[in-house]
Amino acid sequence: MFEDSGNKTITIYGESVKPGEDKWIKIPIDRLPTGTLIDIPIYVFNAEKPGPTLLVQGGLHGDEINGVEIIRRMLYDNNFKIKNGAVIVLPLLNIFGFIHFSRQVPDGKDVNRSFPGVKNGSLAARIAYQVTHEVLPQVDFGIDLHTGGAQRHNHPQIRFTDDFLESRTLAKVFNAPFYFATSLIQKSFRKAAYDRKIPIIVYEGGESMRFDEYAIKEGIQGVLNVMKYVGMIDKIDPMLIEREVSEFLTKRKWLRAPTAGMFVPQVLNGSSIKKGEVLGFVTDTFADYCKEVKAPYDGFVFCINNQAVVNQGDALFHIGASTGSVI
Missing domain, CATH: 2.40.50.100 (RNA polymerase II/Efflux pump adaptor protein, barrel-sandwich hybrid domain)
Incomplete structure (x- = not known):
């Protein structure tokens, strides 16, 4: 599915992660009114053997916490210890929205409507800029973790880009209860990746500001399914009854x-x-x-x-x- 061009050193915000290394990188983005510096935390797991690079991202909307918990559990259980390729993990992209219990950043802008971003623009535009220019150039494909907003509860589902074959394939492999194609939204993260020919699938499960155990387990299982499919891991211990039909x-x-x-x-x-x-x-x-x-x-x-x-x-x-x- 992806060309194996050999493993590589991954460089984000001037920090290099060589093959065989794992590293926590922080991109400074802004300060709170109190002066406290806020960073975007990024984990990089770079195996010695060559392979594709996967992005797993949560918290693009600050109140969508199921994706944050999916990644936290996977980090805790060492699920990103891979045998080849690399995984770049953004556990919580919109930290400002998270600490304000909000979908947006404090000025009301939506980070997911601010891509590809502006280096010296609004807070949302600057967050988008860093992801677009520091993270996207490193990855081959990605999984963006979301929940329903405004008290709408999404049964676990995967959304993909219809005319992007790799995106459709990843959606099937993820094996959520439902999957379907959705249109690209201008200035969204998925559109910015699409413009760079990077397939992104979007997982939706649960609702904002509320943990959903089933949606969390389906999300973890789906990410592991994709990692196994591209050869990053050998086997999976299923968390749920194996589904034959998505x-x-x-x-x-x-x-x-x-x-x-x-x-x-x-x-x-x-x-x-x-x-x-x-x-x-x-x-x-x-x-x-x-x-x-x-x-x-x-x-x-x-x-x-x-x-x-x-x-x-x-x-x-x-x-x-x-x-x-x-x-």
């Missing part, structure tokens, strides 16, 4: 609130659904009305809004239909 969703649709009120879902996230099935309802506080939300076709629910009080038009369920692609 559902490839060929069409997707958001079901939205038909009116304002209290939203009460009636199905579990990740479950299969039948056309006409009542997935939930929106009701007022005085029981004067109850609007049902029904499935428009057979398929699956892979995202549910956990917001109890909604306005008309709010996204409630993300559903999709599958071809049942076998891994």
Whole structure:
């Protein structure tokens, strides 16, 4: 899948990591108002034997903590001790958002809408610039770990770029419950990588500011699946029951609130659904009305809004239909 051009010395922010070395690198990015310096922490695991370089990144949005925990556990369990190639690990990219319990940096900008960045621009643009110019040139492919935002809970899923064959292949290998193609968003991290012909898959699992044990385990398992596929590790001790089929969703649709009120879902996230099935309802506080939300076709629910009080038009369920692609 990837050309084996021989292992290499990896250099990030002037620090070199030779074959056979592991190193923790810190890129200074800014200071808190108190004067405390904030760094972007980067771990580099560089094996002696040649192979591809994988990027595993978490915390691009500061409130999406499941990806941060996935990487923390993998670091703790020495999962990145590889036999060939290299792994570059960014456990928490948006530290400012993390410490403020926020998706964005303090000025309200989204780092994932700021690529490829500007060296002397806004905080978000400077973070994006460092990743674009210091990290991306080193990697062959990557896994970007996310969760649902704004109280939307994503069942574990992988998103890939449709016209990028390597991206599709990695999505299948990851073997999450669902995978599907999504359009590239301008100024996103995935678009910046795509422009440099670097395949990136995006893992989504759980919701912001809430740990989800199942989503964390699926994420760890998926990263290990990819590492095994490219020959970085020999075997995997499965954390979950091995899945034979990862559902490839060929069409997707958001079901939205038909009116304002209290939203009460009636199905579990990740479950299969039948056309006409009542997935939930929106009701007022005085029981004067109850609007049902029904499935428009057979398929699956892979995202549910956990917001109890909604306005008309709010996204409630993300559903999709599958071809049942076998891994």
